[in-house]
Amino acid sequence: MTPSPDAPSRPETGRTASADVPSVADPIVAAATTPSQQFAARSGRAPGGGAGRLLRGLWSNLWRLWFFVTVLVLWWVLSADSTSTFFPPLRDIAQSLYDTWIAGEARSDLWSSLRHFAVGYTIAGVLGVAVGALLWKFQRIGHAVSPVLYFIYVIPTAALLPAIVAIMGIGSSMKITIIVLAAIWPTMLNTLDGMRGIEPLRLDTARVLHMSPLATVRSIVLPGAMPQIMAGLRHSLQIGVIMMVVSELIASREGIGFFILEAQQRFAITEMWTGIIVLAVVGSILTFLFIAVERVVLAWYIGARAVEQKG
Amino acid sequence: MSHPAVTPTSHSGTGTEPVLSVRALQKAYNVGKPNERLAIADVTFDVAKGEFVCVVGPSGAGKTTLLRCLSGLLAPTSGEVRFEGAPLQEVPARLSVVFQDYSRSLMPWLTVNRNVALPLKVAGVAKRQREDRIAEVLHAVGLGDVGRNYPWQLSGGMQQRVAIARALAHQPDMLLMDEPFASVDAQTRFDLEDLILKVRSDLDITVVLVTHDIDEAVYLADRVVVLSGAPSRVEEIVPVPLGRPRNQLVTRSEETFAQLRRHLMELVTAH
Numbered sequence: 001m002t003p004s005p006d007a008p009s010r011p012e013t014g015r016t017a018s019a020d021v022p023s024v025a026d027p028i029v030a031a032a033t034t035p036s037q038q039f040a041a042r043s044g045r046a047p048g049g050g051a052g053r054l055l056r057g058l059w060s061n062l063w064r065l066w067f068f069v070t071v072l073v074l075w076w077v078l079s080a081d082s083t084s085t086f087f088p089p090l091r092d093i094a095q096s097l098y099d100t101w102i103a104g105e106a107r108s109d110l111w112s113s114l115r116h117f118a119v120g121y122t123i124a125g126v127l128g129v130a131v132g133a134l135l136w137k138f139q140r141i142g143h144a145v146s147p148v149l150y151f152i153y154v155i156p157t158a159a160l161l162p163a164i165v166a167i168m169g170i171g172s173s174m175k176i177t178i179i180v181l182a183a184i185w186p187t188m189l190n191t192l193d194g195m196r197g198i199e200p201l202r203l204d205t206a207r208v209l210h211m212s213p214l215a216t217v218r219s220i221v222l223p224g225a226m227p228q229i230m231a232g233l234r235h236s237l238q239i240g241v242i243m244m245v246v247s248e249l250i251a252s253r254e255g256i257g258f259f260i261l262e263a264q265q266r267f268a269i270t271e272m273w274t275g276i277i278v279l280a281v282v283g284s285i286l287t288f289l290f291i292a293v294e295r296v297v298l299a300w301y302i303g304a305r306a307v308e309q310k311g
Numbered sequence: 312m313s314h315p316a317v318t319p320t321s322h323s324g325t326g327t328e329p330v331l332s333v334r335a336l337q338k339a340y341n342v343g344k345p346n347e348r349l350a351i352a353d354v355t356f357d358v359a360k361g362e363f364v365c366v367v368g369p370s371g372a373g374k375t376t377l378l379r380c381l382s383g384l385l386a387p388t389s390g391e392v393r394f395e396g397a398p399l400q401e402v403p404a405r406l407s408v409v410f411q412d413y414s415r416s417l418m419p420w421l422t423v424n425r426n427v428a429l430p431l432k433v434a435g436v437a438k439r440q441r442e443d444r445i446a447e448v449l450h451a452v453g454l455g456d457v458g459r460n461y462p463w464q465l466s467g468g469m470q471q472r473v474a475i476a477r478a479l480a481h482q483p484d485m486l487l488m489d490e491p492f493a494s495v496d497a498q499t500r501f502d503l504e505d506l507i508l509k510v511r512s513d514l515d516i517t518v519v520l521v522t523h524d525i526d527e528a529v530y531l532a533d534r535v536v537v538l539s540g541a542p543s544r545v546e547e548i549v550p551v552p553l554g555r556p557r558n559q560l561v562t563r564s565e566e567t568f569a570q571l572r573r574h575l576m577e578l579v580t581a582h
Contacts, residue, residue, distance in 0.1 A: 201415040204384055207401070208408040209430045209477075219429070223420040300420040304463040 088270045097274040110278065112254040113244055116172060120179025121240040125233055128184045132191025132229075133217065142192075153189075157182035158246060165251045175247040175255075183240040190232025194225030227301050230294050237290055241283055256282070328396060329357035330485055330517045331381065336390035338376055350376045352542035354390075358485075358519055363511060365528035366521045368538030368546075369579050374521045377543065378489045381519065382408045395484065407478035411490040413470040417462040423449070423473050424458035430481045448476040451513070453506060468499035472506070479510065485517040492527065501559050504531060508557060525575045529568055530557060537578045546578050 076090045100106045135142040157178060164181075168174040198221055206216040222229075248257025260275035295302065338351040350373040358364050368374050379385035381392055383402040392399045394406060402408070407430075410416040417426050424445055431441045449458060452472040462470050471491060478486060488507070492500040504527060511518050522528055528535045529551055537546040553567055562568060 199415045201410060201412055202418070204408075205410070205416045207384060208382065210402065210404060210433050211429070212433075215433065219421075220418065223418070226420070300461055300463075303461065304419045307463050 085267075086269055088273070092270050093273045093277070096270045097277060100271060100274055101278055106259055106275075106278075109255055109259045110282075113248065113256045114282070116175040116247070116255070117179065117240055117244045119172075120176040120244070121183060121237065123176070124180045124183035124236055124240060125187055127180070128187025128232065128236065129191050129229060131184075132188040133195060133221075135188075135192050136195035136221075137217075153185055157243060161246070161250050170251040170253070175244070175252070178247045179240050179243045182243040183236040186235035186239065187229065187232040190228045190235075191225060194228030194232075195221055197228070198224045227298055230298055234290055234294070237286060238283075241279075241286065245279065328360075329393075330360050330362075330395060331358040331519065332391075332393040333357070333381065334391045334393075336377070336380060336392060337388050338373070338380055338385070339388045342388060349542040351380070351387075353544050354538070356536050356545060356548060358517060360484075361515055361517055363508075363518045363520070363531055363533045364536060365532035365534075366519065366536045366538060367523065367525055367528045367575065367579060368543060369540045370523055371541055372538045373541050373543045374523070374538065375489055377538070378408075378487055378519075378521045382406065382487050384408075404481075405484040407481075407483040407486050409471075409474050409478045409486065409488040409491045411493050413462070413467070413474045413494065416474055417470060417477075419461060419463050421461075422458065423454075423460055423462060423465070426462065426473060427458075427477045427480050430477060434481050436481075444480060445476075448479050449473075451479065451510060452476045466499075467495045468503060471495060471503060475503075475507070475510070479514065479516075482514075483516070485519070486511075488518065488520040490522055491520065493523070500527075505559065507531070508555075512556070525572060525579060526563070529553070529571045529575065530559075530562060535571075535575060537575060549575060549578075 072090075079087060079089045080091065082089050101110060135145065160181065161178065164174055164177055168177060202220050202224060203216070206220045211219065244255070245257040248255035249261050252258040256275055256279055260272055260279075263269070263272035263275060333354055333356050336351055336354040337349070339347055339349045341347045354377060356364075366374060366377065376385065380387050381399075383392075383394075383399040383406070394403045397403075418429075421429075424442075427445045427448060428441055431444060436444065445458065449455075452475050454469060454472050454476065457465060457469065457473075462473060465473070471494070475491070491507075492503045495503065507518065507520075508531060510516065518531075520528075520531060532551050535549045535551060537549060538544070539546045549571065551571060553562055553565065553571075
């Protein structure tokens with residue numbers, strides 16, 4: 001690649017909060033940009049290529065787990081003779097984990113949580129991208145709506161819980177509503193920010209190629225904003241998991257959160273720990289799946305960044 | 312010289328209706344606001360079918376603004392641009408634009424093939440013919456088997472070739488180019504200049520190319536439109552009586568080339 005000062009091949013993510021677009025919505029956008037910057041920093045690693053490299057990558061990832069494994073072993077050994085009520089031996093926790101979550105009845109709690117999360121997160125993601133895109137497309141309406149959105153955005157969703165429970169009861173719709181209300185923001189605001197950051201020349205190119213508005217959004221705007229949309233979706237994922245548990249802790253008769261709370265209340269401390277471990281495992285798997293999807297969706301972006309860094 | 316284009320020149324084509332006709336074009340930014348700024352004061356010229364016209368001017372002369380007005384991306388404040396007889400509303404279907412910044416005009420999430428396919432999809436070309444056409448234009452710009460690559464995997468010169476291929480894909484009558492070779496190194500620039508001359512004569516296409524490089528303008532053009540500094544006016548329209556085909560070594564060492572170069576230098580640096 002010929003280095004030339006006039007030709008940066010830098011895709012438009014990792015920008016700071018849009019200083020070039022002064023508007024009412026800026027505080028929200030600024031708030032939402034942080035995770036995408038973290039993301040940009042994270043995904044700066046060069047992508048793998050070739051089987052040997054893949055194996056090496058796998059090995060180095062496994063090797064990175066050494067500390068995690070050490071902690072587990074230490075926990076196992078040090079807790080082996082524990083008589084403490086609050087810190088039972090890990091062996092007991094592991095046994096209980098199998099009995100309760102794999103062989104036992106807590107599976108229904110797991111499915112209940114996952115179902116609410118899946119529905120809520122999907123709605124939050126789709127709505128977030130759609131509303132963000134509409135706010136970008138119809139800027140005047142966006143400017144009018146932004147203060148209202150910002151007002152809702154700053155309310156901690158936890159504070160809305162009593163109201164939502166009062167209105168919707170303690171069923172599935174309440175839980176899904178809570179997840180959507182909290183998880184929609186990062187995706188929506190990152191979508192808006194990402195679309196605002198599309199290079200004007202890309203939009204000129206779309207006009208020069210006579211692309212229809214719909215084709216422009218599908219082929220230019222959406223992919224161009226995708227790095228930031230994915231950063232938003234990732235943040236939404238974390239918030240979605242948190243709100244899934246919170247909704248079950250506040251008012252529920254099922255779910256992982258309910259299981260943990262209920263175990264604690266009847267002093268089944270070992271079972272309580274199993275619930276927490278299940279949450280950690282669920283969170284890890286969801287994050288892992290997300291990264292896998294992201295690597296595919298943003299392959300072009302990761303590749304282009306690697307080329308850019310090589311110069 | 313208020314309407315220099317009216318003066319007939321030996322290289323202005325066959326005397327039929329001009330492909331592009333620019334009349335008293337004026338463009339001001341922020342009209343009616345305190346920071347109103349006149350970018351183009353009065354520009355008039357014609358481009359005949361098959362002609363190669365270069366537009367040069369000192370930096371900041373509103374060359375890019377002019378090109379955006381010519382392409383229909385920007386509406387002029389007053390005056391008129393006609394393409395194939397019709398006043399410009401949007402970007403005309405038979406007109407293609409190549410921008411300087413290929414890294415932004417090519418989509419990094421699309422492979423070379425898919426980038427070139429964009430205008431063909433808009434035109435509703437069937438998949439099979441699309442593939443044939445893509446191979447054809449990539450070959451025409453001297454690119455071999457790079458269709459499955461992403462633009463960012465190619466060198467700058469190759470990326471600009473892809474952009475040119477995409478502009479040619481739906482067989483336009485005219486190519487508008489905005490400093491297309493300004494972002495590549497000198498050797499690649501020569502190659503691309505020769506490429507565009509070859510494409511132009513192979514496809515019998517009309518080209519208007521905006522550049523700040525006077526040598527490049529003389530080397531490529533049949534006529535050179537010289538703009539004054541901002542707000543732009545047409546300083547002079549200079550015919551280039553150099554033979555074709557042109558050759559980087561031979562043409563550039565001709566006496567006429569040196570004279571034209573000197574004359575244009577004087578025009579551009581006089582302000």
